[in-house]
Amino acid sequence: MTPFGEAIRRLRAERGITQRQMAEAIGVSPAYLSALEHGNRSGPSWEFLQRVIGYFNIIWDEAEELQMLAGLSRPKVTIDTSGLEPKATGLANKLAAVFRQLDVETLEQIEALIDASQSSRKAEVEPGADGLQESDS
Numbered sequence: 195m196t197p198f199g200e201a202i203r204r205l206r207a208e209r210g211i212t213q214r215q216m217a218e219a220i221g222v223s224p225a226y227l228s229a230l231e232h233g234n235r236s237g238p239s240w241e242f243l244q245r246v247i248g249y250f251n252i253i254w255d256e257a258e259e260l261q262m263l264a265g266l267s268r269p270k271v272t273i274d275t276s277g278l279e280p281k282a283t284g285l286a287n288k289l290a291a292v293f294r295q296l297d298v299e300t301l302e303q304i305e306a307l308i309d310a311s312q313s314s315r316k317a318e319v320e321p322g323a324d325g326l327q328e329s330d331s
Contacts, residue, residue: 196267198238199231201260205250220245237268 217224229235247257275283
């Protein structure tokens with residue numbers, strides 16, 4: 195199941211809605227909705243996302259989160275390492291080879307490491323991130 199599929203299933207469960215009911219309401223087949231929830235389809239289209247957001251009457255923050263999850267829910271991913279360091283290509287291939295064998299705890303550790311790396315890079319780039327204020331003089 196993809197993060198987007200999990201979110202759709204949670205929204206349906208919270209509201210007591212079946213796949214069939216939701217599918218009929220937004221104009222897709224129950225089989226398509228099931229495949230999307232289970233990650234057996236590519237990520238949802240923008241139009242589909244808008245239908246889901248409208249159907250559940252989702253407000254800004256939750257709609258933004260759902261759109262972000264849709265972007266993270268492509269079941270097949272290609273990593274282009276052309277032009278990168280050989281270490282990057284090796285790591286991408288190594289990760290691809292063992293990915294299905296990783297447990298949830300390991301995946302969470304990898305995700306936390308990536309998030310921390312991105313946060314520290316963002317802090318290096320943002321003005322004033324070092325805690326110093328620019329003076330007007």
